[in-house]
Amino acid sequence: xxxxxxxxxxxxxxxxxxxxxxxxxxxxxxxxxxxxxxxxxxxxxxxxxxxxxxxxxxxxxxxxxxxxxxxxxxxxxxxxxxxxxxxxxxxxxxxxxxxxxxxxxxxxxxxxxxxxxxxxxxxxxxxxxxxxxxxxxxxxxxxxxxxxxxxxxxxxxxxxxxxxxxxxxxxxxxxxxxxx
Amino acid sequence: xxxxxxxxxxxxxxxxxxxxxxxxxxxxxxxxxxxxxxxxxxxxxxxxxxxxxxxxxxxxxxxxxxxxxxxxxxxxxxxxxxxxxxxxxxxxxxxxxxxxxxxxxxxxxxxxxxxxxxxxxxxxxxxxxxxxxxxxxxxxxxxxxxxxxxxxxxxxx
Numbered sequence: 354x355x356x357x358x359x360x361x362x363x364x365x366x367x368x369x370x371x372x373x374x375x376x377x378x379x380x381x382x383x384x385x386x387x388x389x390x391x392x393x394x395x396x397x398x399x400x401x402x403x404x405x406x407x408x409x410x411x412x413x414x415x416x417x418x419x420x421x422x423x424x425x426x427x428x429x430x431x432x433x434x435x436x437x438x439x440x441x442x443x444x445x446x447x448x449x450x451x452x453x454x455x456x457x458x459x460x461x462x463x464x465x466x467x468x469x470x471x472x473x474x475x476x477x478x479x480x481x482x483x484x485x486x487x488x489x490x491x492x493x494x495x496x497x498x499x500x501x502x503x504x505x506x507x508x509x510x511x512x513x514x515x516x517x518x519x520x521x522x523x524x525x526x527x528x529x530x531x532x533x
Numbered sequence: 534x535x536x537x538x539x540x541x542x543x544x545x546x547x548x549x550x551x552x553x554x555x556x557x558x559x560x561x562x563x564x565x566x567x568x569x570x571x572x573x574x575x576x577x578x579x580x581x582x583x584x585x586x587x588x589x590x591x592x593x594x595x596x597x598x599x600x601x602x603x604x605x606x607x608x609x610x611x612x613x614x615x616x617x618x619x620x621x622x623x624x625x626x627x628x629x630x631x632x633x634x635x636x637x638x639x640x641x642x643x644x645x646x647x648x649x650x651x652x653x654x655x656x657x658x659x660x661x662x663x664x665x666x667x668x669x670x671x672x673x674x675x676x677x678x679x680x681x682x683x684x685x686x687x688x689x690x
Binding site (some may be wrong): 495510 | 579581582583585586587590605616617618619669670672673676677
């Protein structure tokens, strides 16, 4: 089975309790409609398992088919520099149908970023490197499309509707309890 | 299906409507052969879309990616344009499936290629092969691992 490589580390954007016993990782593309559809489902999962689940998002932009996917990923990373990764992440998915380069600037204003710093960060090659590193880790982890989910490091094959994802998370929780 | 350490059978197939490509032309480079059932079908589409994003990574390993299906060169041309693919799709069209048969990945019943991957080294030997369930996009982790195992060829003086 495909394994998350590398595991969650300090470069990741993580939400939820740091000692959460289940970690859900999504490889996603901000312009991918399937990722847009998965967004509220992930929110629902986070809410349902609020005490036990950490969620991390890694970038997997398919730039040839989604021209704004890479700029959007960079924008989220630039927002992270101001401590607002998740605000930007949510905004992009919530307003996915409006996505373009101009909209990203509007989103940045909306989430309250300092715009001059944001604009400067967009041009920082380090952010592009971060996005590319996420992509490469996805390739190594066996990501075969977006969104791809990993639960405690194991690839989740199959649909990502709420019921399926939730039962996969529960299954992992049970297993952790057994081994502890 | 051909396996590791076997010689990769040579072939010559249309890569564009007016150009043929043969395997021996790529000697000195690693080659990734991705056989897939059909242009336009959902899983293949995703698989080729994915590989299209990875060409830079493949390049780092001195590797050239080639997709192969029994679709005609004109079908490939349309599919390539539609998906903005930046690698060659080869038409194993006439005689139908001849190359897939040589590699042992032709599905007689469906009349199409299986979903199969081969990594071929610079000397033309197969170093890794993988047969994927037809409905599963195999991703590229196996390809990358196989390429990592190939030692980069010594530069010839």
